[in-house]
Amino acid sequence: MKNKSKICRLVSSIEEAFPFINYYKMELQKQFNLFPIYCDPSGENWLVISDENKKNTSFATIYLKNCSESKSNTGWINCGFGFQEKKISNCYLIDKLSKANTMETLYPSIVNVNFFDRAEILSVNKFTNKDCFWDFNSFDFYKTVNKFVNKELIYIIKISINRNNFLDNVIKKQHMKKYFEKIIRLENILKKYSIIESESISSPKFFCQITRQFHFTTSEKFQLHTLLRSWNNLYSRNLLRDLKKVNKADLILKFLKSDIKKGKLIW
Amino acid sequence: MVNTIYIEEKIRTFDRTKKILSKFKNSRHIYIKQYSEIFNIKNQNFRIQKSNPSLILAFKHNNYVLNTPEGFGIGSKKNYYFSHMYNCIYDCRYCFLQGMYSSSNYVLFVNYENFLEKIYKIIEENKNEELTFFSGYDCDSIALEKITGFVSYILPKIICKKNSLFEFRTKSTQLEPFLKHQPYDNIIIAFSLLPEELASKLDHRTPSIAKRIISIKKLSLSGWKIGLRFDPLIYHENWEKNYEKLFQQIFLNIDVRNIHSISFGSLRFPKKMFKKINKMYPEEKLFSYDFEIRQNYLSFNERLEKEMIDFCKSIVEKNSKNIPVFSCTPF
Numbered sequence: 001m002k003n004k005s006k007i008c009r010l011v012s013s014i015e016e017a018f019p020f021i022n023y024y025k026m027e028l029q030k031q032f033n034l035f036p037i038y039c040d041p042s043g044e045n046w047l048v049i050s051d052e053n054k055k056n057t058s059f060a061t062i063y064l065k066n067c068s069e070s071k072s073n074t075g076w077i078n079c080g081f082g083f084q085e086k087k088i089s090n091c092y093l094i095d096k097l098s099k100a101n102t103m104e105t106l107y108p109s110i111v112n113v114n115f116f117d118r119a120e121i122l123s124v125n126k127f128t129n130k131d132c133f134w135d136f137n138s139f140d141f142y143k144t145v146n147k148f149v150n151k152e153l154i155y156i157i158k159i160s161i162n163r164n165n166f167l168d169n170v171i172k173k174q175h176m177k178k179y180f181e182k183i184i185r186l187e188n189i190l191k192k193y194s195i196i197e198s199e200s201i202s203s204p205k206f207f208c209q210i211t212r213q214f215h216f217t218t219s220e221k222f223q224l225h226t227l228l229r230s231w232n233n234l235y236s237r238n239l240l241r242d243l244k245k246v247n248k249a250d251l252i253l254k255f256l257k258s259d260i261k262k263g264k265l266i267w
Numbered sequence: 268m269v270n271t272i273y274i275e276e277k278i279r280t281f282d283r284t285k286k287i288l289s290k291f292k293n294s295r296h297i298y299i300k301q302y303s304e305i306f307n308i309k310n311q312n313f314r315i316q317k318s319n320p321s322l323i324l325a326f327k328h329n330n331y332v333l334n335t336p337e338g339f340g341i342g343s344k345k346n347y348y349f350s351h352m353y354n355c356i357y358d359c360r361y362c363f364l365q366g367m368y369s370s371s372n373y374v375l376f377v378n379y380e381n382f383l384e385k386i387y388k389i390i391e392e393n394k395n396e397e398l399t400f401f402s403g404y405d406c407d408s409i410a411l412e413k414i415t416g417f418v419s420y421i422l423p424k425i426i427c428k429k430n431s432l433f434e435f436r437t438k439s440t441q442l443e444p445f446l447k448h449q450p451y452d453n454i455i456i457a458f459s460l461l462p463e464e465l466a467s468k469l470d471h472r473t474p475s476i477a478k479r480i481i482s483i484k485k486l487s488l489s490g491w492k493i494g495l496r497f498d499p500l501i502y503h504e505n506w507e508k509n510y511e512k513l514f515q516q517i518f519l520n521i522d523v524r525n526i527h528s529i530s531f532g533s534l535r536f537p538k539k540m541f542k543k544i545n546k547m548y549p550e551e552k553l554f555s556y557d558f559e560i561r562q563n564y565l566s567f568n569e570r571l572e573k574e575m576i577d578f579c580k581s582i583v584e585k586n587s588k589n590i591p592v593f594s595c596t597p598f
Contacts, residue, residue, distance in 0.1 A: 095271065095295065095297060096297055105299075105304070107273070107297065107299070107304065107305055109311060109316065109321075110270065110271060111315055111316055111318060111319045112270075112318055112319040113270075114268075114270055118295050120297075146310055147310075149310070150310050150311055150312040150315070151308075151310055151311050151312075152311065152312040152315040152316060153312070193312070193315050196312075196314060196315060197312065197315075199549055199550065200546050200547065200549055204549075229549055229555070230554075230555035230557075231555075233550060233551065233552045233554075233555035234552065234555050234556075260555070260557050261557045263555065263556065263557065264503075264504050265501075265502065265503040265504060265552060265553065265556055266503065266504040267464065267465065267468040267503065267552065
């Protein structure tokens with residue numbers, strides 16, 4: 001069975017959401033009404049729109065995790081705008097996050113991405129005239145998401161705009177359009193990492209067929225999972241044929257254990 | 268290529284830091300308070316990081332030199348190891364570092380002087396004893412030498428220490444720091460070896476066995492003492508044939524008079540570490556083997572281990588009776 005990727009995105013406004021909705025042909029999931037949640041037909045791409053409110057960032061992130069039934073293999077992206085004094089705009093991948101007031105610092109991991117400029121950002125509680133690159137939600141997003149996935153599965157993408165354009169939706173739309181291709185390229189890397197992470201949580205070959213056919217208790221299922229992993233690495237034959245004469249969970253586990261014991265390391 | 272370099276604020280102005288940074292023209296530099304902020308945190312993926320590790324330049328504050336685990340040694344009563352780096356550029360599937368650290372980023376401690384000071388102190392405190400110091404326990408001693416310059420720094424300062432042996436363990440073929448000097452009897456360059464059939468499957472991103480043997484030959488021809496380390500010995504189908512072939516290759520190319528010692532070590536994983544590594548590489552055949560659990564370690568069964576060590580020892584003895592042979596096992 002081929003492992004699938006899953007990506008969840010948090011944005012603050014419809015202007016930021018629009019290119020993703022369009023690209024993945026996402027639809028609003030009306031059954032979830034706490035925050036607007038969108039999903040594509042494959043169920044692999046999800047998006048939630050929070051607003052710039054700090055509390056909403058964490059709530060919306062957790063809400064999306066629950067609604068999308070995300071596990072430890074899901075990639076997470078916070079895409080949006082950061083503000084600065086400079087007028088020149090750019091799209092950055094954030095590799096250092098600090099929180100105003102506490103100055104707590106976090107370091108997102110960037111692996112195998114060399115086509116993005118990088119920046120550090122300060123997450124603030126309210127609009128500021130500070131001469132730095134700042135936003136409202138990236139720190140809380142990262143801190144929340146890193147509780148349920150590895151940091152290699154989290155990206156924060158911020159497009160820098162002049163702070164005077166804070167409320168200018170036309171400019172925001174234009175910039176999202178301008179950098180969207182690059183963002184998608186980055187998402188493709190994240191999808192690969194999501195697949196790698198899926199390998200350790202996905203069911204091994206024959207697991208679903210066997211558990212459908214025979215009754216396994218929870219602890220037996222756990223054992224079956226581990227044993228099948230090993231068995232599949234050692235043998236390439238069709239296990240189901242071997243199990244024709246075996247009709248109980250404990251006998252299946254016994255059979256696997258004994259077969260693994262006989263297994264040889266042949267490369 | 269290292270894309271990101273984290274640098275502890277404390278060492279920002281060190282000459283060595285500047286020199287290392289000058290070797291990475293296009294890397295992003297991020298200043299941090301201490302390396303543990305990046306290296307020790309939970310919720311990171313060792314496997315993904317391994318595809319493009321970052322470099323962390325740090326200052327080591329203590330534990331410069333440590334006692335080796337029990338059973339680890341090549342003849343001296345007192346054995347120590349030191350690690351100027353954590354993690355390795357190679358990606359050997361049986362390596363315990365995968366289970367030991369939560370990050371595969373390289374940590375390089377730039378205060379080499381403190382390592383040397385501690386080594387001198389231990390030598391001074393044990394004047395009448397034979398000591399062995401091992402480098403290459405938490406990293407490969409030489410593989411990143413072009414960046415670190417660690418061996419080039421320390422080698423001229425330890426060659427005169429007569430009651431102390433220094434072993435640099437490696438899989439690398441970067442020999443410059445040694446070839447620049449005349450050989451010294453208290454320095455051993457030890458190579459980890461596996462049959463090529465296994466190395467091609469398990470030793471990822473390492474020089475091939477043939478290349479390692481060419482390097483051993485070059486060093487031994489220059490008079491350097493060589494250590495041959497078959498650690499771990501890995502049981503597999505046709506293991507006798509494959510190990511015999513490996514020894515033939517070695518003895519055909521290397522003058523036995525320059526072999527300081529040979530050591531064999533069995534494959535072993537602490538239980539917890541095995542669980543972590545196995546989860547990281549669920550498709551790896553090696554971890555699917557029905558290992559025995561002994562004293563909280565997973566390993567091949569005792570009989571098989573002994574059979575492999577005896578077999579390999581007998582081949583060594585056939586070729587030369589004078590090479591000291593050691594076993595490195597925790598049991």
